[in-house]
Amino acid sequence: MADSRPTVLLVDDEPLSLETMTRILDERFDVRSALDAEQAERILTEEWVQVVVSDQRMPGTTGVELLAIVRERWPDVVRIIISGYTDAEDIIDGINRAGIYQYITKPWHPENLLLTLDNACRLYQLQRENERLALENRMSAASLERRLSQQRKQVRRNFRLDAVVRGPNSPLHAVCDQLARVAPYDIPVLLTGESGTGKELFARALHYNSLRAERPFVAENCGALPDQLLESELFGHRRGAFTGAVADRVGLFEQADGGTIFLDEIGDVSPAFQVKLLRVLQEGEIRPLGTNQSRRIDVRVVAATNRDLDQAMADGCFRPDLYYRLAGVTLQLPPLRERPMDIAPLCERLIENTAAAFGIAQPELTEAALAQLEHYPWPGNVRELANEIQRLLVLGNGRPRLGVDELSPRIRGASAGEAGMVPPNASSCAAQDEVTVTAAALSLKDRVEQLERQILCETLEQCGWNKSRAAQMLDLSRVGLNKKLERYRLKQTAG
Known part of the structure; x- marks a missing residue:
């Protein structure tokens, strides 16, 4: 009888590592192994493989290079x-x-490895099933309409106001009540609050609880682009309108026609662009770059800022007439430090989502760890909390309960009301650079580098700054470890 187990291909240049993984996986999977990329490609050509697991550091072709070929x-x-x-x-x-x-x-945990591969095989089967159904249905108009309707219903369920994660007596209750009253009416809304407080989440909730819920929701960070690119993004352009405009582009205002457009960081736009945006809001028309033809639009505008626009108007940096066009209703989102009762339910949801995304077991937080998280002031708000939960799960090594010792040094050293101060007995590596930029302002690459630096610190402390042991644990050469220490300016200090 043919083996019905899913086939997994392991690629590693170390025979002992292959043998160890094969022994763990053999009961559940049909395991094939290869010592290099050439052998792996030959097996993939000859057999039906569902999942490839490759080591990154191999002589010749690296793991990423091999998986790019796959x-x-x-x-x-x-x-x-x-x-x-x-x-x-x-x-x-x-x-x-x-x-x-x-x-x-590395070092990987057997249970986490099995769980990850189970999820990968399930993903493979779902992809195949989806392809089969797509071929059967041929994406008829009726089936597509039903699918879109189901997706819309699911999105609306996800953004119900009663689904907003909060604890008892949370200040968010008042915000949600205000939003529920405002949502049905076609009035512009301005969301204010610190970075990371969830302004885009509430903008989406506003849209999906409004009469425009069946129409598009689009978002743009207005502080991230220079004026010409922002004008192109929002209003569109014709081919040849400027250098690099090689094709016509439909702007976000036009894409959102009938729905909602979310303008984040509206307080960062230049005075010149404020004039152009004001004209669009007043006239209900856009004029793409490179054309004299205007196009009518019907959109609801939801804007957000972490700046004090009253002060910006007093300083002459923000136009009052634009402000009053945007602030039909203003909703202030409280920072996380003002709602510690929300920490526990937020952690529960973030742990659940992160564990599912990473394919790992879902741990619990001890009461002491949760209390420490509630005492920390969270300058980066929910984004910083999400980053901390990701770090906890990544470095938790599959432990079912995570305590205070697993928290970041800046959080372990914080007492109620202190903004992440490090006590005198804190680790030298952590205390050397506690002015870490919060996750709210970081790009994906910056956040990964921040996590990389934290892993270096904790591994070195665990090894008592024995660089040879640390390099071995991190699967680095001694030279490679020293380069990373120089890159992040890490060094051991006295005490």
């Missing part, structure tokens, strides 16, 4: 990388080139 020749195969150290460049390269499903870090 992505091109066998796109249905789910791709997983194993690395002794999640270097920021490796992660970005793996995502862009190889389309990896999951990173597994």
Whole structure:
């Protein structure tokens, strides 16, 4: 009888590592192994493989290079990388080139490895089932309409106001009540609050609880682009309107026609662009770059800012007439430090979502750890909390309960009301650079590098700053470790 177990291909240049993984996986999977990329490609050509698990550091072809080949020749195969150290460049390269499903870090835990591969095989089967259904249905108009309707219903359920995570007596109750009263009426809304307080979440909730819920919701960070690019993004352009405009582009205002457009960081736009935006809001028309023809639009505008617009108007940096066009109703979102009762339910939801995304077991927080999280002032708000939960799960090594010792040094050292101060007995590595930029202002690469620095610190402290042991644990050469220490300016200090 043919083996009905899913086939997994393991690729590693170390025979002992292959033998260990094979012994763990053999009961549940039909395991094939290869010592290099050439053997792996031969097996993929000859056999039906569902998942490829490749070590990153191999002589010749690296894991990312191999998985990029797999992505091109066998796109249905789910791709997983194993690395002794999640270097920021490796992660970005793996995502862009190889389309990896999951990173597994060394030393890996057998249960986490099995769970990740179970999820990968399930993903493979779902992809195949989806392809089969797509071929059967041929995407008829009726079936597509039903599918879109179901997706809309699911999105609306996800953004119900009673689904907003909050604790008893939370200040968010008042915000949600205000939003529920405002949502049905076609009036512009201005969301204010610190970065990371969830302004885009509430903008989406506003849209999906409004009469425009069946129409598009689009978002743009207005502080991230210079005027010409922002004008092109929002209003569109004709081919040849400026250098690099090689094709016509439909702007976000036009894409959102009938729905809602969310203008984030509206307080950062230049005075010149404020005039152009005011004209669009007053006239209900856009004029794409490179054309004299105006187009009517029907959109609801929801704007957000972490700036004090009253002060900006007093300083002459923000136009009062634009402000009154945007602030039909103003909703102030409280920072996380003002709602500690929300920490516990937020942690529960973030742990659940992060564990599912990473394919790992879902741990619990001890009461002491939760109390410490509630005392920390969270300058980066919910985004910083989400970053901390991700870090906890990544470094938790599959432990079922995570305590105070697993928290970041800045959080362990914080007492109620203190903004992440480090006590005198804090680790030298952590105390050297506690002015870490919060996750709210970081790009993906910056956040990965911040996590990389934290892993270096904790590993060195665990090894008593024995660099040889630390390099071995991180699967780095001694030279490679020293380069990273120089890059992040890490050094051991006295005491």
